[in-house]
Each structure stands twice: as C-alpha cells, then as structure tokens.
Amino acid sequence: MGDAQDRWRGHVAPAAGWxxxxxxxxxxxxxxxxExxxxxxxxxxxxxxxxxxxxSEPKLRALFDxxxxxxxxxxxxxxxxxxxxxxxxxARACGHQVAYLPGLAMRRIADLYPGRAKTDARDA
Structure with missing residues (x-):
C-alpha cells in the first residue's frame, strides 16, 4: 500500500464495509x-x-447537515x-461515517461505462 493509504488505515473505512x-x-x-x-x-x-x-468548512457542514x-x-x-x-x-467532526474509494476501484468502475467522458461529476 502507498504511504497515504497506510496513514489513513483505521481512520477511513473501505467503501465496501457497509x-x-x-x-x-x-x-x-x-x-x-x-472545489x-x-x-x-x-x-x-x-x-x-x-x-x-x-x-470550506462552513459549506461542507451546510451540505452534510x-x-x-x-x-x-x-x-x-x-x-x-x-x-x-x-x-x-x-465529516468526522459532524459524526458522519467516511469511506475511501481507491483510484484503482474508480478506474474499474469507469471501465463499465465505455465511451463516456471522465468528468468530476461522474467521478463523484
């Protein structure tokens, strides 16, 4: 695993865990x-x-709420x-669960939709 993933293990759960x-x-x-x-x-x-x-924290809190x-x-x-x-x-300060979807999983999901352009909206 990469350094970032090692640092976040135990802090952010894998998306498949729920x-x-x-x-x-x-x-x-x-x-x-x-943005x-x-x-x-x-x-x-x-x-x-x-x-x-x-x-920004206020905008994030407003959407989460x-x-x-x-x-x-x-x-x-x-x-x-x-x-x-x-x-x-x-999200964690607001009491919400947080999950991390690794880049490889994102690429494999995108492969299910060939021909569609990569956009921020699709990635979200």
Missing part, C-alpha cells in the same frame, strides 16, 4: 484543491444533490489525504 441499508444518503466527493464535486444519492437511487462544493436530514450519511472520497483532508475532517 450495507446500503445502514445509510439514508451516500455522498460521493470528487475532491479538488479549491469539490458532490453527488448525494438516496438508497433508492434518487439524486439528492449534484453540484460543485467549495472547499442538509443531507443528514434524509438519514445517516456516508461520505465517500477519492483522496482522503492532502486535498481531501478537510472534507474528511469535517
């Missing part, structure tokens, strides 16, 4: 330096949020360290 019935919302974050792309989905597939999310109104929230990030550290820290 059942979908444990959560009311799955929030995928494609993290970026100044993230966030997609929140209910277990039945309804899209509850889809859009840019500034990398809004989505938590639909039930327990699972925040899934593609990078838990460096540029993803603030969303991870804020």
């Amino acid at each position: 059942m979908s019935s444990d959560f009311g919302v799955f929030l995928g974050l494609d993290v970026g330096k100044g 993230h792309h966030a997609v929140g989905v209910a277990p039945d597939g309804r899209r509850l949020h889809d859009g840019p999310l500034p990398n 809004k989505l938590a109104g639909h039930g327990p929230l699972l925040v899934v990030v593609d990078q838990p360290a460096t540029i993803g550290a603030l969303p991870v820290a804020v």
Whole structure:
C-alpha cells in the first residue's frame, strides 16, 4: 500500500464495509484543491444533490447537515489525504461515517461505462 493509504488505515473505512441499508444518503466527493464535486444519492437511487462544493468548512457542514436530514450519511472520497483532508475532517467532526474509494476501484468502475467522458461529476 502507498504511504497515504497506510496513514489513513483505521481512520477511513473501505467503501465496501457497509450495507446500503445502514445509510439514508451516500455522498460521493470528487475532491479538488479549491472545489469539490458532490453527488448525494438516496438508497433508492434518487439524486439528492449534484453540484460543485467549495472547499470550506462552513459549506461542507451546510451540505452534510442538509443531507443528514434524509438519514445517516456516508461520505465517500477519492483522496482522503492532502486535498481531501478537510472534507474528511469535517465529516468526522459532524459524526458522519467516511469511506475511501481507491483510484484503482474508480478506474474499474469507469471501465463499465465505455465511451463516456471522465468528468468530476461522474467521478463523484
């Protein structure tokens, strides 16, 4: 495993460790330096949020609080360290579960949809 993964082991759970019935919302974050792309989905597939999310604690808290109104929230990030550290820290401070979806898993998922362009929205 890479250094970042070793540092985060025990702090961020693997995304495959939970059942979908444990959560009311799955929030995928494609993290970026100044802005993230966030997609929140209910277990039945309804899209509850889809859009840019500034990398600021108040904006992160506001979205987490809004989505938590639909039930327990699972925040899934593609990078838990460096540029993803603030969303991870804020989610955990708000009492939400956090999972890390490794880049290799993301690439394999993308392979299921050939011909579609890579975008931040799709990554989230």
